[in-house]
Amino acid sequence: MSERLTLSLDAMGGDNSPRIVVEGVNLVLKELPNVDYLLFGDEAQITPLLEEFPRVRERCQVRHTTDVVDNDMKPAVALRSARQSSMRLAINAVHDGEADGVVSAGNTGALMAIAKFVLKTLPGIKRPAIAGYFPTRNGDTVMLDLGANIECDADNLVQFAVMGEVFSRNVLGIVEPSIGILNVGAEGLKGNEAVKKAAAILENTDLPVKFYGFIEGNDIPIGTVDVVVTDGFTGNVALKTAEGTIKMVGFYLRQALMSSLLSRIGAILASFALKKLKFQFNPSRYNGAMFLGLNGICVKSHGGTDAYGFSHAIKVAVEMISDGLNDAIKEDFAHLSEHTEKELRAASG
Amino acid sequence: MSERLTLSLDAMGGDNSPRIVVEGVNLVLKELPNVDYLLFGDEAQITPLLEEFPRVRERCQVRHTTDVVDNDMKPAVALRSARQSSMRLAINAVHDGEADGVVSAGNTGALMAIAKFVLKTLPGIKRPAIAGYFPTRNGDTVMLDLGANIECDADNLVQFAVMGEVFSRNVLGIVEPSIGILNVGAEGLKGNEAVKKAAAILENTDLPVKFYGFIEGNDIPIGTVDVVVTDGFTGNVALKTAEGTIKMVGFYLRQALMSSLLSRIGAILASFALKKLKFQFNPSRYNGAMFLGLNGICVKSHGGTDAYGFSHAIKVAVEMISDGLNDAIKEDFAHLSEHTEKELRAASG
Numbered sequence: 001m002s003e004r005l006t007l008s009l010d011a012m013g014g015d016n017s018p019r020i021v022v023e024g025v026n027l028v029l030k031e032l033p034n035v036d037y038l039l040f041g042d043e044a045q046i047t048p049l050l051e052e053f054p055r056v057r058e059r060c061q062v063r064h065t066t067d068v069v070d071n072d073m074k075p076a077v078a079l080r081s082a083r084q085s086s087m088r089l090a091i092n093a094v095h096d097g098e099a100d101g102v103v104s105a106g107n108t109g110a111l112m113a114i115a116k117f118v119l120k121t122l123p124g125i126k127r128p129a130i131a132g133y134f135p136t137r138n139g140d141t142v143m144l145d146l147g148a149n150i151e152c153d154a155d156n157l158v159q160f161a162v163m164g165e166v167f168s169r170n171v172l173g174i175v176e177p178s179i180g181i182l183n184v185g186a187e188g189l190k191g192n193e194a195v196k197k198a199a200a201i202l203e204n205t206d207l208p209v210k211f212y213g214f215i216e217g218n219d220i221p222i223g224t225v226d227v228v229v230t231d232g233f234t235g236n237v238a239l240k241t242a243e244g245t246i247k248m249v250g251f252y253l254r255q256a257l258m259s260s261l262l263s264r265i266g267a268i269l270a271s272f273a274l275k276k277l278k279f280q281f282n283p284s285r286y287n288g289a290m291f292l293g294l295n296g297i298c299v300k301s302h303g304g305t306d307a308y309g310f311s312h313a314i315k316v317a318v319e320m321i322s323d324g325l326n327d328a329i330k331e332d333f334a335h336l337s338e339h340t341e342k343e344l345r346a347a348s349g
Numbered sequence: 350m351s352e353r354l355t356l357s358l359d360a361m362g363g364d365n366s367p368r369i370v371v372e373g374v375n376l377v378l379k380e381l382p383n384v385d386y387l388l389f390g391d392e393a394q395i396t397p398l399l400e401e402f403p404r405v406r407e408r409c410q411v412r413h414t415t416d417v418v419d420n421d422m423k424p425a426v427a428l429r430s431a432r433q434s435s436m437r438l439a440i441n442a443v444h445d446g447e448a449d450g451v452v453s454a455g456n457t458g459a460l461m462a463i464a465k466f467v468l469k470t471l472p473g474i475k476r477p478a479i480a481g482y483f484p485t486r487n488g489d490t491v492m493l494d495l496g497a498n499i500e501c502d503a504d505n506l507v508q509f510a511v512m513g514e515v516f517s518r519n520v521l522g523i524v525e526p527s528i529g530i531l532n533v534g535a536e537g538l539k540g541n542e543a544v545k546k547a548a549a550i551l552e553n554t555d556l557p558v559k560f561y562g563f564i565e566g567n568d569i570p571i572g573t574v575d576v577v578v579t580d581g582f583t584g585n586v587a588l589k590t591a592e593g594t595i596k597m598v599g600f601y602l603r604q605a606l607m608s609s610l611l612s613r614i615g616a617i618l619a620s621f622a623l624k625k626l627k628f629q630f631n632p633s634r635y636n637g638a639m640f641l642g643l644n645g646i647c648v649k650s651h652g653g654t655d656a657y658g659f660s661h662a663i664k665v666a667v668e669m670i671s672d673g674l675n676d677a678i679k680e681d682f683a684h685l686s687e688h689t690e691k692e693l694r695a696a697s698g
Contacts, residue, residue, distance in 0.1 A: 136597065137601075150539075216586070217588065218590065219593065220590055221590070221593040222593055234582065234586050237586065240565050241590050244569060245591045245594040245595060248486055248570035249594075249630070251486055252626055253626060256619075257622055262622075263618065263622035265618050266618030269615030270619070272611070272612065273605040273608050274612075276608075277602060281598070
């Protein structure tokens with residue numbers, strides 16, 4: 001029933017590439033029967049893997065290049081010098097219409113810089129953002145920005161709110177997603193100028209956005225809102241703090257369950273439930289950060305992920321493409337940008 | 350053996366005051382036999398509680414006032430208008446030498462503003478910070494700032510590093526505490542100007558500070574460093590995100606253990622271990638945020654805490670007093686301020 005899609009993959013990005021890339025494709029072959037892949041990278045390394053997974057080979061085309069973007073390469077350097085890199089060529093394929101989206105587990109800063117340069121931002125959007133899923137008591141929440149924009153003004157935050165809203169509605173199917181701005185207190189008088197001004201704009205706007213107001217760090221895992229809006233510095237720290245905290249609790253839980261014979265027996269009896277819980281919080285299940293606001297679908301996989309995590313990033317990209325996310329953002333921004341600009345002018349004036 | 354100390358308590362701060370305050374004192378009567386208390390607040394509410402806990406009454410003096418600082422009062426307003434409030438009078442007692450330290454569960458912003466105005470900052474310190482404990486795999490880490498300074502420059506962050514180092518060494522007894530600056534990546538090229546400049550100062554300084562470098566959010570719960578330095582916005586969000594994440598994992602753990610008969614039996618067998626784990630992550634065990642850099646000891650208890658949590662905040666204040674923390678900070682700053690200023694001038698120039 002569904003049309004065929006093509007994803008371009010940076011086969012050389014990430015700690016265990018190109019293996020995780022090829023194995024990641026293998027894991028979703030059945031689930032995504034309508035997707036073909038362009039693999040950018042070193043043929044000498046990729047070909048033996050395709051021989052190992054012949055069914056993957058049928059759906060892949062290899063585009064040879066030996067140049068790669070290092071993890072410690074500055075974005076500006078990567079942009080200037082790595083024009084034949086697997087990352088750059090994979091992004092070019094989206095720009096040239098050969099692929100519908102790109103997935104890379106490489107250097108985040110370089111990926112964003114190159115994607116922004118090659119694909120450009122959607123009309124009306126000043127800065128693209130990195131969005132990701134956050135596990136909560138209420139299912140998953142979307143949070144943005146996760147690190148693309150270290151310093152943000154009110155204008156950026158309002159645009160993140162609108163992009164997050166469109167994402168939540170179109171990709172997650174939430175009818176009227178609620179938007180919260182991350183702050184150090186729920187009262188209006190707290191926080192920096194950017195969050196206060198962004199909240200004032202969203203409160204008084206006639207944009208069709210359901211603005212909840214300010215939320216605090218503990219509201220994220222509660223799932224108080226569907227979309228958490230914040231600057232890239234705070235968002236990155238919050239996400240990684242939560243990831244580390246989940247691991248720490250798991251560490252102490254294991255330690256507690258091993259502490260006596262009785263608790264060990266208890267752990268064996270509860271092992272099925274505990275395994276399910278462990279799977280629920282497996283970071284690979286949340287792998288795949290979405291670049292929003294670009295003229296093309298771009299998903300960043302965690303560099304240290306495994307094949308399962310990479311396969312999840314592939315699925316995220318396919319969802320974004322299938323739900324016509326960028327067209328929806330473009331359309332909404334066309335309607336909204338007038339409002340937004342008016343509000344921003346009013347707030348600045 | 351030990352000298353007698355006096356703590357002044359804002360008996361009206363917090364959601365369940367003055368009950369939690371009186372009951373909190375009751376919980377530490379035996380453990381802290383050398384501490385007396387000044388209770389500032391409404392006699393009509395406090396006296397019946399002291400009748401309920403006659404042993405607390407023997408160690409307390411009540412100073413009557415009916416004025417209180419509301420939770421939603423702006424700091425500047427509280428500073429100007431609430432001069433007869435329980436919070437203000439409790440802080441005054443420290444300034445007047447009647448008490449060795451103050452504990453309040455009231456409005457954080459007002460408490461910091463009044464404490465700063467009444468007690469003043471220690472010589473060489475531009476802005477006091479709020480520090481707190483963070484549970485990690487490696488025991489507890491100290492993190493600052495947790496919300497007193499929403500925007501920080503490199504100068505502030507360097508001072509936080511020095512105060513945190515002195516705290517960790519003197520109060521926690523860590524011989525050579527390592528200091529990390531919270532950032533969005535471990536590489537030097539990431540982050541905002543303030544963290545980059547602060548790191549450059551701490552790397553090149555001849556201050557006797559063991560600077561680890563940048564850490565990321567996930568390093569906090571790992572316990573990579575002994576002291577986490579960050580601005581008040583990020584620190585507040587990180588701490589609350591971690592608290593919320595611990596609760597969320599607990600929620601799903603309970604759900605998982607209740608999901609089948611077998612896992613329920615397992616949970617019963619492991620109940621002792623699980624209760625110990627629950628206690629380990631009880632937020633009351635971490636209650637008591639420390640104001641560092643003031644000319645007087647001031648501890649902020651969480652507003653929603655219970656008596657156990659308030660008693661923990663009392664213990665934190667007594668530790669800070671007993672270890673002569675402020676004298677240690679003053680002494681270190683006298684030695685260090687020359688260096689710091691030289692470094693800062695060099696970095697700015």
